[in-house]
Amino acid sequence: MLENKNQDKTDLESLGEFGLIDHLTKHFPLNQKSTIKGIGDDAAVLDFKDKKTVVSTDLLVEGVHFDLSYMPLKHLGYKAVMVNLSDIYAMNAKATQITVSLAVSNRFPLEALEELYAGIALATKIYNVDLVGGDTTSSQTGLIISITAIGEAIAEDIVYRSGAKENDLLVVTGDLGGAYMGLQVLEREKEVYKVNPNSQPDLEPYSYIVERQLKPEARKDIFELFKKLEAHPTAMIDISDGLSSEILHLCKNSKVGCNLYEEKIPLDPTVISACEEFKIDSTLVALSGGEDYELLFTLDQKEFPKIKGNPNLTVVGHMTADNEGAHLVSRNNSKIPLTAQGWNSFAKT
């Protein structure tokens, strides 16, 4: 589909490297006060005055992190930005700028990259971040996207992974497992399509979980909610690899243990029905699925009244002494040690 056989499509080489960057980025406005100079020099220039700067970077590789047979390029651009902004929000900071670098093979025409950048542009607009730099080069095979996100915060607002204390509440935003189940649906439809290219998939019943996979949203609203509620998380991380893996990161960095209650894990009804259809345990999906980009944080019990009843937040457990370890307390009240079954990008498939 993306092969450059169409005579109406524009070869990347006809633009050259500088022409390509100019072309793809010319419609990105700069809105952040802290952006002094964006794209077009050796480096961007930013001004954070007396605030701290936070920086995060992620690399997305075709065939490892995304499959273009069901991931539209516009969604991919949007999601690539979300993956990075999510890390900034997980520091309880405001995302302000991104840089985007691409390695792309000649099989992509210019119009494909324009689609990708349309998704990046939409994300920068909705999340109010400036695109301030990047690099574009050729690759011998697929598409690789490298994004660095930059944000700002005052020192006392920044939340690390290391601040959780014994007895703190463990809280998760939104619901879990949707992105993973959306992927299962898309992969099944891909197999059906291989057998019968004329089949018309009906994704309507799965729209929520498919959207969770294809167009996730980073939780910018939680950063704003904390400000409004005057809540101060003690530790925080974003859920990119699955709840289990992220809990273990918090425990390791904060030197605490954890009890996670299976019955408390927030699951959308669509996730539960998809799990039944695919005969997968929904708890396992929430623990190991990943890519939901929700936030996981700990909170002093004294602050519970601030978050009580908030539909965005679910208390799923509490932190314990380090030597008690990290456990899932199952519905039948047995304690199962949590293991990092988060997705391992080096595993042989």
Add this chain to the structure above:
Amino acid sequence: MLENKNQDKTDLESLGEFGLIDHLTKHFPLNQKSTIKGIGDDAAVLDFKDKKTVVSTDLLVEGVHFDLSYMPLKHLGYKAVMVNLSDIYAMNAKATQITVSLAVSNRFPLEALEELYAGIALATKIYNVDLVGGDTTSSQTGLIISITAIGEAIAEDIVYRSGAKENDLLVVTGDLGGAYMGLQVLEREKEVYKVNPNSQPDLEPYSYIVERQLKPEARKDIFELFKKLEAHPTAMIDISDGLSSEILHLCKNSKVGCNLYEEKIPLDPTVISACEEFKIDSTLVALSGGEDYELLFTLDQKEFPKIKGNPNLTVVGHMTADNEGAHLVSRNNSKIPLTAQGWNSFAKT
């Protein structure tokens, strides 16, 4: 050579993503005052107080930017850092932090990545920058390195590409064309090796130019020299794609023209003799060769006494009115329009 057939080598998958990052980065000290938190959270935290932050990013792709058949991994790691720091110094800023992301296929054992990181570590030590973040993932084919460099400067010190004025002097640091000629030597030796794997190449006569290709140095010293001389460049860019391409960037961004004098272009004797041996015009090599990572800047003529006689700096021309265009004034005094013959990473080869 790098295929993972050796039983003594460590599979990447045995470490997993988190284990790999931890393993590769555990010996990187943090020395910059502005580094509050490095690797190990969702984002790094930096503190630039009342200074401006500069950010630059580059992507290096195996088979496009480097060839591992003659590029040792340690040198590659070192060079990847240099490419980015060079952009920071080209803003007349102090480089302070880097992030490093890798996509790497399973054909690389852990020991290969350790070599790569040994080069990165050496670069961070010599140039005094902190490694503060990154991402490591698998790739289906080769090695891809994405580096973002961050630096700081006070606002009035920052030099953009856009500040050159008519009659400003055009100045280049060091000498040009060495990296390109080093590449010619290495590619010739690779062909010889293919025919006769027992051949022992004698690279001794080419050591300067081979080092320019394999282990370039970013011009941190120039940033320090400007401070010492109290010199204030009006515009600056680093020479990554060749002198001609960079001059055109300065002209376009500053809306000026330029006369570049062929006889003034600084060439090392080794470059001249290699050009004779390879029957390539040395001026063309300097104009289009690239990868020297020298700096090109413009300076008000009044400041000439400050740089006069400095062995690091060569005046190669002067800026003219925009409508006069950008020209090379040849040794026989004819004017030849400069064209961007810098390396085009999208050109079919």
